[in-house]
Amino acid sequence: xxxxxxxxxxxxxxxxxxxxxxxxxxxxxxxxxxxxxxxxxxxxxxxxxxxxxxxxxxxxxxxxxxxxxxxxxxxxxxxxxxxxxxxxxxxxxxxxxxxxxxxxxxxxxxxxxxxxxxxxxxxxxxxxxxxxxxxxxxxxxxxxxxxxxxxxxxxxxxxxxxxxxxxxxxxxxxxxxxxxxxxxxxxxxxxxxxxxxxxxxxxxxxxxxxxxxxxxxxxxxxxxxxxxxxxxxxxxxxxxxxxxxxxxxxx
Amino acid sequence: xxxxxxxxxxxxxxxxxxxxxxxxxxxxxxxxxxxxxxxxxxxxxxxxxxxxxxxxxxxxxxxxxxxxxxxxxxxxxxxxxxxxxxxxxxxxxxxxxxxxxxxxxxxxxxxxxxxxxxxxxxxxxxxxxxxxxxxxxxxxxxxxxxxxxxxxxxxxxxxxxxxxxxxxxxxxxxxxxxxxxxxxxxxxxxxxxxxxxxxxxxxxxxxxxxxxxxxxxxxxxxxxxxxxxxxxxxxxxxxxxxxxxxxxxxxxxxxxxxxxxxxxxxxxxxxxxxxxxxxxxxxxxxxxxxxxxxxxxxxxxxxxxxxxxxxxxxxxxxxxxxxxxxxxxxxxxxxxxxxxxxxxxxxxxxxxxxxxxxxxxxxxxxxxxxxxxxxxxxxxxxx
Numbered sequence: 001x002x003x004x005x006x007x008x009x010x011x012x013x014x015x016x017x018x019x020x021x022x023x024x025x026x027x028x029x030x031x032x033x034x035x036x037x038x039x040x041x042x043x044x045x046x047x048x049x050x051x052x053x054x055x056x057x058x059x060x061x062x063x064x065x066x067x068x069x070x071x072x073x074x075x076x077x078x079x080x081x082x083x084x085x086x087x088x089x090x091x092x093x094x095x096x097x098x099x100x101x102x103x104x105x106x107x108x109x110x111x112x113x114x115x116x117x118x119x120x121x122x123x124x125x126x127x128x129x130x131x132x133x134x135x136x137x138x139x140x141x142x143x144x145x146x147x148x149x150x151x152x153x154x155x156x157x158x159x160x161x162x163x164x165x166x167x168x169x170x171x172x173x174x175x176x177x178x179x180x181x182x183x184x185x186x187x188x189x190x191x192x193x194x195x196x197x198x199x200x201x202x203x204x205x206x207x208x209x210x211x212x213x214x215x216x217x218x219x220x221x222x223x224x225x226x227x228x229x230x231x232x233x234x235x236x237x238x239x240x241x242x243x244x245x246x247x248x249x250x251x
Numbered sequence: 252x253x254x255x256x257x258x259x260x261x262x263x264x265x266x267x268x269x270x271x272x273x274x275x276x277x278x279x280x281x282x283x284x285x286x287x288x289x290x291x292x293x294x295x296x297x298x299x300x301x302x303x304x305x306x307x308x309x310x311x312x313x314x315x316x317x318x319x320x321x322x323x324x325x326x327x328x329x330x331x332x333x334x335x336x337x338x339x340x341x342x343x344x345x346x347x348x349x350x351x352x353x354x355x356x357x358x359x360x361x362x363x364x365x366x367x368x369x370x371x372x373x374x375x376x377x378x379x380x381x382x383x384x385x386x387x388x389x390x391x392x393x394x395x396x397x398x399x400x401x402x403x404x405x406x407x408x409x410x411x412x413x414x415x416x417x418x419x420x421x422x423x424x425x426x427x428x429x430x431x432x433x434x435x436x437x438x439x440x441x442x443x444x445x446x447x448x449x450x451x452x453x454x455x456x457x458x459x460x461x462x463x464x465x466x467x468x469x470x471x472x473x474x475x476x477x478x479x480x481x482x483x484x485x486x487x488x489x490x491x492x493x494x495x496x497x498x499x500x501x502x503x504x505x506x507x508x509x510x511x512x513x514x515x516x517x518x519x520x521x522x523x524x525x526x527x528x529x530x531x532x533x534x535x536x537x538x539x540x541x542x543x544x545x546x547x548x549x550x551x552x553x554x555x556x557x558x559x560x561x562x563x564x565x566x567x568x569x570x571x572x573x574x575x576x577x578x579x580x581x582x583x584x585x586x587x588x589x590x591x592x593x594x595x596x597x598x599x600x601x602x603x604x605x606x607x608x609x610x611x612x613x614x615x616x617x618x619x620x621x622x623x624x625x626x627x628x629x630x631x632x633x634x
Contacts, residue, residue: 105476110477115451115455119456
């Protein structure tokens with residue numbers, strides 16, 4: 001069953017056709033990788049899913065509802081969480097608060113004026129946030145200020161912030177960009193565990209090691225159009241894909 | 252260190268209340284133990300606590316909060332004129348009207364962030380000032396300021412058979428005159444309540460969201476949170492605090508003038524908050540106290556006092572010392588304040604509270620130094 005359905009979307013920036021009649025079906029419970037050379041339109045496509053960009057034409061339907069024309073916070077409340085290329089976290093707050101905030105957002109909605117009861121009394125949520133941090137390997141750092149973490153740890157924290165909301169769909173924009181080999185492998189393991197819980201994921205990635213370790217299905221984007229789609233083993237041998245990646249370098 | 256945050260908050264609140272209530276005795280040695288000045292400490296403390304909920308938590312720097320202070324004062328004086336000389340309805344209405352004004356100005360100003368937000372609030376405050384000063388003279392009595400009149404209707408007072416006769420009335424709480432110490436204690440109790448409420452907000456999930464607004468609005472949006480109503484709620488709450496403070500100014504001295512809304516007054520509360528420590532609970536109150544102390548004590552220094560102070564020096568040196576230092580007192584007290592502000596912003600960006608915290612940590616390390624090696628490693632990890 002398809003959870004996210006993208007039909008015929010086009011996006012033009014001035015003279016550049018960034019997305020050209022893109023169709024995409026994301027199956028529930030799968031890890032779907034979107035790969036392609038720089039400038040292929042991968043991030044533009046992802047931005048169309050979360051309300052950051054509005055496609056010129058076409059539809060984006062998530063879980064039966066259109067995601068177009070609504071605010072980013074409404075899209076998240078519908079069950080879509082996003083991890084950014086550069087980790088977006090609350091740098092001045094503690095790790096625990098970083099995870100508590102999305103937990104409150106999930107429970108209390110987009111806005112609630114709960115200024116009386118102390119956050120310290122929300123034992124159930126605090127315990128859950130603590131478990132989430134432990135789950136991504138940051139349990140011992142719960143009281144530290146998030147801005148001081150290494151890049152790999154920030155990424156893990158951002159994942160914990162998304163996972164505490166139990167999203168139906170998790171979007172990841174180059175989750176291992178700029179990471180060391182060790183951090184990359186840790187992140188792959190973590191994402192595998194997340195996937196095993198049944199969270200549907202869309203991953204944009206350059207690192208083919210990451211893609212082929214994780215993806216159930218791959219779509220290849222080049223110059224704003226999907227040029228190939230299928231199982232990882234089919235994509236590996238696809239000629240058009242190797243062409244798109246310049247000179248047919250072996251994947 | 253091992254105290255639970257809620258317990259620590261309670262202790263801070265109790266100490267805060269004790270210091271405020273004992274202020275007339277505690278501040279006597281530094282020449283501030285008289286009700287007129289103590290009232291100002293309390294009232295501007297309330298103003299700064301409220302401002303800090305906006306600026307300290309969400310990071311939105313408003314340069315127009317004096318407008319809400321002024322609106323609160325006008326509302327309170329009109330309440331005295333029309334309803335009753337009792338301060339309670341006056342401050343309740345001042346709070347509500349201050350909040351309503353803040354809702355309108357905040358709704359428009361919060362469409363922008365950063366410097367553009369600050370400029371919008373500044374523009375609104377200057378518009379309010381000009382409206383009060385000239386255009387709305389029938390309501391504000393223009394440059395003379397809004398005053399009480401023997402012929403005011405005071406319908407509630409009349410209904411309850413309270414007659415002030417031929418004298419100009421002053422505000423009173425069921426017969427207790429709101430001048431002198433009763434006036435101060437009225438403000439002091441309100442200050443303690445305001446501090447308590449701010450403390451609750453700081454520790455609540457709502458307060459956490461306001462900090463998130465300051466930290467990363469983009470992440471907030473993609474986390475399912477609507478940042479706009481959070482920022483607006485903080486703006487309105489701080490406007491209500493300002494309205495309340497304006498109302499209390501009118502309670503202790505039933506007069507409202509447009510100069511209360513001028514941009515210098517808006518700038519003053521920014522200084523108070525930064526001086527004391529933006530984002531901290533106690534900082535704004537400290538900053539407000541310090542600035543009002545300087546304004547009232549340093550500005551009262553004159554050459555006679557300075558001559559007496561430098562009496563121990565030979566005569567020529569004494570004259571030179573007085574000539575230099577007199578620049579910094581009396582009319583020149585702003586110069587002292589400016590120098591102090593610069594020193595604090597450069598060396599203690601977290602304000603006086605950062606200084607106090609560093610001092611406490613330093614004393615803690617020295618005090619624990621006899622115990623063994625453990626405290627010696629603390630400064631390294633902290634650095």
